[in-house]
Amino acid sequence: MMSEMIREDGRKFNELRPIKIEAGVLERADGSAYLEVGGNKILVAVYGPRESYIRRLLEPNSGVIRCRYNMAPFSVDDRKRPGPDRRSSEISKITADALRPALMLENYPRSMIDIYIEVIEAEGGTRCAGITAAAVALVDAGVPMKDIVVGCAAGKVNDEIVLDLSEVEDKEGQADVPIAMMPRTGEITLLQSDGDLTEEEFAKAIDLAMEGCRQVSELQKEALMKKYSTE
C-alpha cells in the first residue's frame, strides 16, 4: 500500500482538507451554520419547526423537512446559471433524505422544517459539506434528533483510495463515494457512488469515508460547544 503517497495538494491519502465550522451565524433564522472545507464556503439556514403553509405536504403524525440546495452564480469559476437545475434538485433531495432518519419529527406533527443550503464558494464535495453544515444548523435550531448527521466523501484517484476529494481530484479521479452517517451508531444515511470501483476498493472507500466522518463529527461538536458554552 502506498500510504505515504502525497496528493496533488500535499495531503496524505487519509487527510481531510482544513475545516472550519461555526454555529448560529444568522440572526433571523431559527438555526444556522457556516462551514468552510478547503475552498468550499457554505451557509445554511434552518427555519422551523413552523406551521406547514403547504397543505399537501402536511403529515398528520410527523413533521416534514424540506431542503433547498443552491449554488451562487459566482461560486464556481465559470458563472453558474442561477436557479435550480438537475444537479441541485438531486442534492436537495438526498440532503433531506440523509438528515431525516436522525430527526425526531414525531414531536412536531403537522409542522414543517425548511433548510436552505447556500454554496457561496464551491471546490468539490459540496453535498457532504452541505449535509454537515445543515446538521449543525438543525441542532442550533433546537430540533430534537437522535444524532448529528455528518457527511464525508472518499474516492479513487491515481488508483489510490483517498479521503475527501477536492475539485481537481473529483474531476480527474476515477471514482467518488460520498456518504453521510450518524457517528454514534455508525448508521449510514446516504451512500452514493460515481465511477468504477472493485468490491475491495468500495469497502475500503466506505471505511475511509466513515473514518473521515468521525473526524468531522468532532469538529461539529466542537463548534456547537463553542457557541453555547459559558466561556
Added chain:
Amino acid sequence: MIYVENKDLVIPGQILADDEYYSGRGTFKDNGKVCSSLIGLVSLRNKKIRVIPLKSKYVPKKGDVVIGKINDVRFSMWDVDINSPYSGILPAFEVFGREKKELNKVYDVGDVLFLRVVDVDEIKKAKLGLKGRGMGKFKGGIIVDIAPTKVPRLIGKKGSMINMIKDKTKCKIVVGQNGLVWVKGDEDMEQLTKNIIHLIEAEAHTSGLTNKIKNKLYLAIDGELPPEEAPEEQEEEFVLEKPKLQNFKEELEQEEREAEEKEAEEEEEEEKGDKPNIAKVIQELKRKNKSKDNTLSYGDNSNNSFILNKK
C-alpha cells in the same frame, strides 16, 4: 454509570448514562444508553435525567398564558399567531358569550392580545380564551421575543427578576409563556428593557444573573452601581418551574385611566382657545406623533437584516 454532571452542556446524540437511569424530557433510550436529543443543559434529579433545551419552539399547553397576534378574522373566530408551529384560535363566544357582535370591530388583524390556552386538541391547535386577570388587548408598547425555554429565567424566583426590571425601568412588562414579552413605558426605557431582556436570554444559563442584571440596570439608569444592601449570597439554582400567573389587570386598568385623563385634559385645552396659535399647532403635531408611537411595533427589526454576525 453516568457520564455527565448536572448543568453540563450536552449535544444531540451524546451518551448521558447507562441503563439504570431514567430517561426524561429531551432524552431518549437507545441500546441501553440514555442519550440527549437536544442541545441543552443536563438536569439530574434522583435517577431521572432531563435535558433542558437552550432553544426550542413553543408547543401550546393547556393553562398557559401567551401573547398572540391576530392573523385573521373569520366568521365566528379569530386566527391567532402564538409564535409556535401551531396556530391558535380565539372563538367568538370566548369573548362575548352568546351575544352577537361584529368581530373585526372588537379585535382586528394585527392586534396583540394577552390570552390563555383553554384547550389543545389532538392536532395541537390551541383554543384560546380571555378568562383571567388582565387578559385582553395591548395598547402601544413593543414586543420582544425570546426563546420560550428562557421565560422562567426572565421571571426569576417568585418574579424577582421581572419585578426588579419593572421597578427600575418603570415599564409595564407582560411575559407570555410562548416567549413573547410585551413592554410599555418610556421610549428609551422600552429599548433598554428590550436589551436587558435579550441579555438575560443570552446568559440564561449562567449563575448569579439577577445580580449581574441589577448592576447593569443601575449603571444604565443611575450611572452608578447599587448600594450593597444584601450581602447574603443567594445560591441561585437553575430552576425551570412554571412561571406563576402575573397580575396585570391593575396595570392595564391604570393605564386606561391614565389615557382617559390625558384625553380629557387635551380636550379641555382645545376648548380653551378658539384661535389657533403656533403653540397649539405644535402641540397638535406632537400629539399626532405620540399617537404614532402608540401603535404597536412587532419587535425592532432594523438591525435584523440578513447579515453574518461579527466573529
